Amino acid sequence: MEKTIAGKNITVNEEGYLTDFSQWDEQVGEALAAEANIPLSARHWEIVKYLQNEHKNQVALSIRRIGKSGVTDIKEFYQLFPNAPLKTATKIAGIPKPASCI
Amino acid sequence: MSENNGAIKKMMIILSKGTLENVYAAFVLANGARMEGIDAEIFFTFFGLEAVHKKKLEHLHVATVGNPAMHMPTMLGGLPGMEALASSMMKKEMEKIDMPDVHEFLDIMTASGVKLWACKLAMDMFHYKKEDLYEGVDAVITVGDFYKQSQGEGVHMLFV
Numbered sequence: 001m002e003k004t005i006a007g008k009n010i011t012v013n014e015e016g017y018l019t020d021f022s023q024w025d026e027q028v029g030e031a032l033a034a035e036a037n038i039p040l041s042a043r044h045w046e047i048v049k050y051l052q053n054e055h056k057n058q059v060a061l062s063i064r065r066i067g068k069s070g071v072t073d074i075k076e077f078y079q080l081f082p083n084a085p086l087k088t089a090t091k092i093a094g095i096p097k098p099a100s101c102i
Numbered sequence: 103m104s105e106n107n108g109a110i111k112k113m114m115i116i117l118s119k120g121t122l123e124n125v126y127a128a129f130v131l132a133n134g135a136r137m138e139g140i141d142a143e144i145f146f147t148f149f150g151l152e153a154v155h156k157k158k159l160e161h162l163h164v165a166t167v168g169n170p171a172m173h174m175p176t177m178l179g180g181l182p183g184m185e186a187l188a189s190s191m192m193k194k195e196m197e198k199i200d201m202p203d204v205h206e207f208l209d210i211m212t213a214s215g216v217k218l219w220a221c222k223l224a225m226d227m228f229h230y231k232k233e234d235l236y237e238g239v240d241a242v243i244t245v246g247d248f249y250k251q252s253q254g255e256g257v258h259m260l261f262v
Contacts, residue, residue, distance in 0.1 A: 062200060087139075102202070
């Protein structure tokens, strides 16, 4: 479905995830974060960029992998993105929701 | 189903078994709840305590006897070394799908905010002390304490 955010038209799926990463930019990321009530700090951005890079390299994302990322640890990840951190952070990053159970 | 459209707010998981498949089931459910923004707590009782016992948690096995899903004749399953073999095979498969071992899984859960409780009655029965347990265990509590922890709307309880 179509959605207007940060003055841009973007296409998202029924859960609000971008379906075309080329429509993502930092303003879109900021606006998606605002929808999740998360003001983005420099730490948030480091993680968002890390997730985008992992996705580009076709790495399957999981909480375990976040813990081993060297970018953040699991505790901080939950503090920065409270409530479903992996789902929220990937949505802000404009990449698909990870299909991971761990 | 009327409160908050039946949204699940907290999972209270009781782990009473020490076999690898049951321990993993409880851990995946607790960690998976946190990943969805749902609170989760595990109450370790009876053989479930082995999953948080420092000296035992690295040595949990799958059950090869009395487990029809192993597709192995019961008498074969009872042979010496069979449990260890099946367990090491399963652990290898788990590593392939990025499944952490028991200790790492406990670390992941505590970092994710899963509360871990040890059952006082079972601790007394097995003569375990708090020092014998994984350091992330929050406390040794009674069943009454556990029920108190379980109060509130949207709380679900699960027995493994």
